[in-house]
Amino acid sequence: MSKTPPDDAIDYRAWSHRAADWGADYLDSLAERPVRPKVKPGAIAAQIGASPPDGGESMDAIFDDFERIIPGGMTHWQHPRFFAYFQSNAAPAAQIAEQLATAFAAQCMLWQTSPAATELEVKMVDWLRQAVGLPDTFQGTFQDTASSATLCAVLTMREKALGFTGNKEGLFGKKPLRIYASGRTHSSIDKALWIAGLGQDNLVKIPTLDGPLFPMDAAALRQAIAADRAAGMQPAGIVMCVGGTSVGATDNIAEVCAIAREEGLFTHLDAAWAGSAMICEEFRTLWTGAEHADSIVLNPHKWLGTPMECSLHLVRDPETLVRTMAIQPEYLKTHGKDGIVNFSEWSVQLGRRFRALKVWFLIRAYGLDGLRRRIRNHVTWAQSLAERLRGEADFEISTEPVLSLFSFRHTPDGIADLDAHNLALVNAINDDGRIYLTQSVHEGKTVIRFVAGQFDMAEEDIHIAFDAITEVARSLV
Numbered sequence: 001m002s003k004t005p006p007d008d009a010i011d012y013r014a015w016s017h018r019a020a021d022w023g024a025d026y027l028d029s030l031a032e033r034p035v036r037p038k039v040k041p042g043a044i045a046a047q048i049g050a051s052p053p054d055g056g057e058s059m060d061a062i063f064d065d066f067e068r069i070i071p072g073g074m075t076h077w078q079h080p081r082f083f084a085y086f087q088s089n090a091a092p093a094a095q096i097a098e099q100l101a102t103a104f105a106a107q108c109m110l111w112q113t114s115p116a117a118t119e120l121e122v123k124m125v126d127w128l129r130q131a132v133g134l135p136d137t138f139q140g141t142f143q144d145t146a147s148s149a150t151l152c153a154v155l156t157m158r159e160k161a162l163g164f165t166g167n168k169e170g171l172f173g174k175k176p177l178r179i180y181a182s183g184r185t186h187s188s189i190d191k192a193l194w195i196a197g198l199g200q201d202n203l204v205k206i207p208t209l210d211g212p213l214f215p216m217d218a219a220a221l222r223q224a225i226a227a228d229r230a231a232g233m234q235p236a237g238i239v240m241c242v243g244g245t246s247v248g249a250t251d252n253i254a255e256v257c258a259i260a261r262e263e264g265l266f267t268h269l270d271a272a273w274a275g276s277a278m279i280c281e282e283f284r285t286l287w288t289g290a291e292h293a294d295s296i297v298l299n300p301h302k303w304l305g306t307p308m309e310c311s312l313h314l315v316r317d318p319e320t321l322v323r324t325m326a327i328q329p330e331y332l333k334t335h336g337k338d339g340i341v342n343f344s345e346w347s348v349q350l351g352r353r354f355r356a357l358k359v360w361f362l363i364r365a366y367g368l369d370g371l372r373r374r375i376r377n378h379v380t381w382a383q384s385l386a387e388r389l390r391g392e393a394d395f396e397i398s399t400e401p402v403l404s405l406f407s408f409r410h411t412p413d414g415i416a417d418l419d420a421h422n423l424a425l426v427n428a429i430n431d432d433g434r435i436y437l438t439q440s441v442h443e444g445k446t447v448i449r450f451v452a453g454q455f456d457m458a459e460e461d462i463h464i465a466f467d468a469i470t471e472v473a474r475s476l477v
């Protein structure tokens with residue numbers, strides 16, 4: 001017996017088809033769009049109604065406004081010539097899975113609230129663990145972002161160091177807990193210490209050695225730990241980094257993990273971007289020793305191809321994580337022992353999306369070989385661009401490629417302020433619209449970052465990048 005639909009029901013089937021057509025046309029048209037929109041601040045807001053409507057509007061009107069207002073105000077992260085920040089990929093097969101996950105509107109907090117979502121998540125975490133070559137001593141979950149995974153790891157460091165009394169008693173009157181990381185780690189580490197109540201001042205930034213990898217100085221790390229103990233503070237953990245955001249800084253993981261073992265410290269490895277490349281065996285030397293880390297995060301939503309949000313958080317001992325994060329009495333903590341996992345006990349958020357579906361579709365549609373081929377191409381093409389720029393007399397490579405990331409400067413004769421010149425250059429390149437780049441500051445100098453990694457990028461896009469960079473640079477002098 002079919003029931004009468006509510007008055008304001010929309011034709012879900014028709015509009016879903018319309019959205020699918022729109023999405024397909026959009027993806028086809030990307031290469032012709034400027035990567036970054038040419039809009040002034042406030043220009044989009046000025047086109048949106050000042051107050052919410054009391055009555056429902058037609059989907060025709062809504063969709064028309066969407067097409068008229070929104071795409072022209074978007075930065076196109078799926079553009080093949082998006083070479084800024086780190087990529088945010090949404091491979092077509094994974095996008096389809098995301099649409100299906102939305103249809104369920106499933107709240108995947110407990111096994112019983114979505115058994116298939118939980119069991120698929122256990123399997124997909126394990127598929128990815130195998131894909132990046134880590135031993136089966138790791139289990140894990142999909143957190144929303146690397147920031148959340150790192151927060152969970154820092155909270156675990158805190159609770160472990162306090163004998164699991166922090167959640168109950170708070171931190172007042174306790175010895176300061178100290179966490180160590182190189183000065184080149186991501187700001188999400190600093191933020192995790194803020195939120196965990198440990199305080200910015202207790203994140204000890206260890207100096208780094210020279211490039212190309214800029215690893216943390218192990219001798220300085222040992223000294224810092226010893227000095228803190230001598231001063232009556234309590235070392236709690238070390239956050240390591242592989243493929244840092246600015247210039248790809250990469251710690252010596254085996255060496256730092258060995259120090260952590262001697263000192264009894266918990267380790268977390270942030271490989272948010274570079275971790276995806278570990279599906280290629282030849283890149284794994286970058287994180288030799290990763291199997292000794294207590295906690296690892298990598299973002300399939302950056303380089304691998306799943307839409308946001310999908311951060312793989314692997315841990316060697318789920319019990320420590322669950323003891324830190326589960327707000328349930330001990331007798332309800334099952335963490336995998338009897339085959340039932342409640343993933344909300346592994347994370348900050350209670351409610352969680354069905355994240356594993358997009359991983360399943362992605363890996364099956366392209367195969368690990370298809371994903372490896374893309375990552376290898378990105379690395380090869382970025383490195384070829386670095387070589388071409390190095391060959392031009394008026395360019396210098398500022399930091400050598402780490403996988404598909406490098407930085408450069410335009411250094412023509414007769415320019416007094418090269419920092420200002422390179423800042424002007426990155427803005428001019430982005431106004432040109434063919435490619436999108438971002439700048440960074442490295443050792444006090446403004447450098448321009450280049451990172452390749454869009455899912456459907458082609459070799460020709462690298463040639464366009466070379467032309468855009470050199471033409472715009474020379475037009476400025």
Ligand SMILES: *Cc1c(COP(=O)(O)O)cnc(C)c1O
Nearest residue numbers: 145146147186188244245272273
């Ligand atoms: C992108 C990035 C992060 C932050 O990732 P989110 O998933 O956006 O929280 C952390 N660390 C590194 C090295 C990154 O590249």
